[in-house]
Amino acid sequence: MKRLLIAGTNSGVGKTTISTAIMAALDKVTPFKVGPDYIDPRFHEFVTENPSYNLDIFICGEEAVKKIFIDGxxxxxxxIIEGVMGLYDGKNHDLDNGSSAHMARLLKTPVMLVVDAKGASTSVAAKVLGYKLLDSRVKIGxxxxxxxxxxxxxxxxxxxxxxxxGIKCFGYFPPNPEIELGSRHLGLRQAEEIEGLKKKLEVLKEMAEKYLDLEGILExxxxxxxxESSYESEKIKDMFKGLKVAIARDTAFSFYYRSNxxxxxxxGMEITGFSPLNNEKIPENSDFIYLGGGYPENFGEILENNKITQDSIRNAYENNIPIYGECGGFMYLGKGIKDKEGVYHKMCGLIDVDVEMKNRLNIKRFGYINFETTDGLKGRAHEFHYSDISRVGDEKCYFDISKENGRKWQCGFTKRNxxxxxxxxxxxxxxxxxxxLFEKGRR
Known part of the structure; x- marks a missing residue:
């Protein structure tokens, strides 16, 4: 099996750019991303026309990660696995910390280390040597x-x-403003943005072919x-056979883990899509509704005016069809969203909660979390959002959430179905x- 993890010495060294270029230049690439990020996998899928899978040791555990990787x-x-942050950066300073290096060891995968060489000479060798020596179990290829x-x-x-x-070099990239990928809000892939992205990818592919030793990288x-993985996924095969699940899928709701x-x-679930942006009804005979994350705040006026979708979701709720919303989906199911210009847009109103967009990431509730539900389930998840809850009515929370730094809060509003x-x-x-979660749909 050919496999490679592309890691950077730190964030911002061009890891995503070079990963994308290599994916564009090689044939039949299966892409992966270390960590919970939704944006980079969209790059990968656009480039390779193949599914991209998140690999997350903290949330999934080692055996599940190996199973996802083997199958993909x-x-x-x-x-090609794109790393996260710097090679050894994870949730703490242990070497088993969910980092790209930890992933490379787990998946027995060589690392291609991306180094920003601007303004340096022999010092670059010292930097590379340090990454080699910190953990001799990591193979920097x-x-x-x-x-x-x-x-x-x-x-x-x-x-x-x-x-x-003693580590071989496989090429370089010169500075080139044409290949800067900007803010990377790929959830907003309008037609003109896609054309711009295609042009950048053509340039990246040409640069990879010109400046990189692609044959050497393959070797x-x-x-x-x-x-090998001991993850026993067979136990759930066809467990929900015939369950019809309607998933919101458009540029407002696009954040779903491919593995999910x-x-x-x-x-055994039968999955159909619908688009709140296109004012589509929930598909008939749906047993369950799933609204993932994305950017509903950027389409506030459209979503507010699309009453057909809102009404069909409210009718499904009244008919006891279970509904699950994550992040952007949660925001859409609430009373309304106030955008960064201060304009309030009414949403489905199934939860008595208002949210307000902020200019900064909500750092207090950012990153990996542990959760315990009111019915005793324990697990791990991730939060990343630029909005805050500005008002809550008399709603009950399902999750008691904690972080390793001791911070605690409640979230996950639940009522009826x-x-x-x-x-x-x-x-x-x-x-x-x-x-x-999905047992509710079967009932």
Missing amino acids: SSRGNIS GVILNNVSSEKLYDLLKEGIERHT ASETDEVI IELMEYA LLAGYPHVHFWGNIEFFKK
């Missing part, structure tokens, strides 16, 4: 240098790195080490939650 890797010629102004300078840097570290990705959808299908809140839950790591 069988679909392509090479698996090669180095790619970013922001190198000329081939002559690259040759100089390459000679120093290979002499002092570095080869390994005969076998990955595939697990639902493996459990509805559950909605900010946490993004990966079903593979929370299988009991998964079963309890």
Whole structure:
């Protein structure tokens, strides 16, 4: 199996740009992303035209991660994993901390280390050597240098790195403003933005073919080490056979873990899509409604005026069809959203909660969380949102949430057949939650 994890020395060194370029230049790539990020996998899918899978040790556990990787890797010629932050950066300073390095060890995968070489010479070799020595169990299979102004300078840097570290260099990228990927709000892929992205990808592919040793990278990705998983997914095969699940799918609601959808299908669910942005009704005979995350705040006026969708969701609620909303889906199910311009847009009104958009990420409720439900389920999830709850009526919470830094709060509003809140839950790591959630649809 050919597999490679592309990691950076730190955030902002060009890891996503170079990962995207390599994916664009190689054939039949199965892409993966370390961590809970929804944005980079959208890049991957756009580039490769293949599904991209999140790999998250903290939320899912090691055995589930291996299972997701094994199943996904069988679909392509090479698996490319884009790392997260710097190579060793995780939830703490342990080496088993959910970092890209931890993932590389778990999946027995060589690392291609991306290094920003701007303004440096022999010091780049010292940096690479440090990453090699911190954990000798991590196999750094090669180095790619970013922001190198000329081939002559690259040759100089390459000679120093290979002499002092014994790690081979596989090319470089020169500075190029054409390939800057901007704010990366890929959830807002309007037609003109897609055209711009296609042009950038063409440039990235050309740069990869010109500046990178693609044959060498393929050789570095080869390994005969076998990955095995003890994750017992067979226990839920066809558990919910015939359950009809309606999923909101458009540019306002686009954040779903690919593995979650595939697990639902493996459990026998029949999935159909509907678009609140296009004012579509819930599909007939639906047994369950799932509204994922995304950017409903950017379409507030449209969603407010699309009464056909809102009415069909309210009617489904009155007819006791279970509804589950995550983050953006939660916001849409509430009373309303106040955007950053201060304009209030009415939403479905099934939960007596208002939210207000902010200019900054809600850092107090950002990142990995532990949760315990009112009926005794324990699990892990992730929160990431630029909105705050500005008003809450007499609503009951389902999740008691805590972070490792000691911060605690409640979320996950529940009433009758509805559950909605900010946490993004990966079903593979929370299988009991998964079963309890969709059991409501079967009843």
